Amino acid sequence: MMEEDLKLISPGEVRVRIAPSPTGHLHIGTARTALFNYLFAKKHEGSFILRIEDTDVERSKKEWEQKIIEGLKWLGIEWSEGPDIGGDYGPYRQSERREIYSKYIQKLLKEDKAYYCFCSKEELESQKQYQMSIGEPPRYSGKCQNLSPQKVKEYLKAKKPFIIRFKTPSKKIVFQDMIREKIEFDTALFGDLCIAKSLTDPLYNLACVIDDFEMKITHVIRGEDHIPNTPKQILFQEALGFPQPKFAHLPLILGPDRSKLSKRHGAISITEYRKDGYLAEALTNFIALLSWNPGTEREVFSMPSLIKEFSIEKIQKSGAIFNITKLDWMNGFYIRQKSPEKLTEYCIPYLVEKNLIEPELEAEGLPGQFYKIIETGEKISLKRLEKIISLYQERLKKLSEIPELTHFFFKGKLEYDKELLRWKDIEDKEIKNILKKVKKILSKIKSENWTEKNLTNILMAEADKIGDRGKILWPLRVSLTGEKASAGPFEVATILGKEKTLERLNQSYDIL
């Protein structure tokens, strides 16, 4: 679709939807399709609708529906009509729309645009195999199309299993895709399409067409895996006299091997990304940039700016590999933008989950301003936690990394190999002397002067005296953290406090 056409869309006119099947978690592909639909609706001041496609009774579950709703909400995608909130064009679950479908299936039957087919599965299958073997497209022969009305009645009465087929007219279907421009299909290759399993159970394509019509959907924005469905749906729309919505087929999100992203690639659900410590804003920003960008060099977008900048003609045609490394970078970026308060709030559940701390409940059973360090039983204030977490703000890629990064703050005694204390190849004795000296210096500092600034000034002066700064800074830092990589010794010592710092220095002697 050209830009000109887009300008013709008047506000409020656009109605788009996301129609997930509740047969599993909300995955990245669905989330991205939902996001683009949402952005398009918001951009044009239209409506975004959630429809649950639960016609597959066997695999559809209410829990999944709930998870999908949760996931979308968490991402900041909101709908104005859906199974949870209702709306003027409901119900919004396909399983509750059987009567509506029935009306249209009967109509097609009555108008002789569809017919009962009593062919057996085996018959159909062998036919398909044969056709494929001789290089023909597999399609139905049309055998039952010529069944006499009496015969049909007879079979129906005898409860012979059937399906309902559409009399596919042979023609060229050409449609304009908003992303790909012209797409052409020859329907003669389809054969008579199966449209329903019973009078009330339409198959996917028919149900979709009926729902989209009944819900007044104006633009169908979905994955490109639906391109082959589109001509079939257009055929049904024509047969039923429905107006044709505009179509936009989004490129697929690919795994590292360039095939459709799936569990096989370790692709996880939105819920799991959330658990793993990804921020909703990082995830939406990142997936928006998968096959879309505004044509500028800007890469950071909040939801409102996404809505502002979004345009369908800026969507890419080719598939995009889901590159988790860049997501990690972006997540780190968003983490760095957070206020210490917010970041702490986000991180605490991870510390609690790893049994490092637990909230001290207040009278009403609500978490208060204090937490208990589980290993030592000490009390720690929210403010102090905030300081600890802030220390790692710029090192964090995912919230879930916070326990492993900060665990030494919540330990009594640290355990580490004595080799870790060694700077370059200096001897144990020298390390010991250095640490002794540091301890001596530190113990002279009064508690009220125990600030990062003072510690830095005093110890840096000492380190410079020695010449090789690492000689004193490295073993100090390891003594305090037990880690080969961590935040700096002064910051850590400041948070630890005088008493605990000296205690850890003592412990390092024992190790040597």
Place this chain on the structure above:
RNA sequence: GGCGCUAUCAUCUAGUGGCUUAGGAUACUAGGUUUUCAUCCUAGAAACCGGGGUUCGACUCCCCGUAGCGCCA
């Protein structure tokens, strides 16, 4: 097998016939910023699938290959 879609650095992408020695970001490499890690800064390496056209001129338009992917109820 049939039909369809796609094709710029490793990856996400800018580029809509001359503005391009093809730009940005991530990742990578090197250097710098108080020991390590991270952040940040600087620099570097890194791409137009192939072949034909069209044109004064093609990454950009057309055709044919090739490859990848999707769908087949």
